[in-house]
Amino acid sequence: MDSPNLTQAKKVRPETKLTEREKMGETLKKDQFERSEILREIALAFDGVQLGSGISLHQARHIDDNYCDDRSLRVKDPEVSWTELSDEKMRFFSDVFNFLDAEGFRFYVPAFMGWVLRDAGCGLDWSFCFALCGSTDSHGTHERAFQIEERIALLTPVQKQAIRRFIEYETRSDWSREALQAWNHFWRDLTPPSSPR
Numbered sequence: 623m624d625s626p627n628l629t630q631a632k633k634v635r636p637e638t639k640l641t642e643r644e645k646m647g648e649t650l651k652k653d654q655f656e657r658s659e660i661l662r663e664i665a666l667a668f669d670g671v672q673l674g675s676g677i678s679l680h681q682a683r684h685i686d687d688n689y690c691d692d693r694s695l696r697v698k699d700p701e702v703s704w705t706e707l708s709d710e711k712m713r714f715f716s717d718v719f720n721f722l723d724a725e726g727f728r729f730y731v732p733a734f735m736g737w738v739l740r741d742a743g744c745g746l747d748w749s750f751c752f753a754l755c756g757s758t759d760s761h762g763t764h765e766r767a768f769q770i771e772e773r774i775a776l777l778t779p780v781q782k783q784a785i786r787r788f789i790e791y792e793t794r795s796d797w798s799r800e801a802l803q804a805w806n807h808f809w810r811d812l813t814p815p816s817s818p819r
Contacts, residue, residue, distance in 0.1 A: 676725025
């Protein structure tokens, strides 16, 4: 039997252990907050970016399928701002990033990153991962993404930082292997760290 003092102490001391459900809830809140902060950073970094004369998504698909550009397909991509792009369109065209030029990449990459961050279970297309970083073969040899330097040539340091932060976040989520490759083989040394880990 407990002494009266010990029983009183047990009643006074609040329970500080979190249940597994509470821990998961806290983790989800932190994750949602981080995603919203990255979305805000992307929106600020790419504010006002337009496609200009860059390759559009339909053009990129045509280049992939037919090995040539068809400028007439541009009318199928009427968006003036990348914020007008639907998540459904990003999902459908997620495999054409390697066929975008620098203007097209700068225009579409914020919309694609936004879609991924808003729809955490969407999964990423290998093509987008490769467009950001390249790939590693079964022997561990890294192949840098085709023309990545040209693709990111128009990006400002702030835009590169937003992409870097997105990749930094993704190294802890579903496509971590590809994101980690991107981090280790290109983006880590490209811009200063966004925040201490």
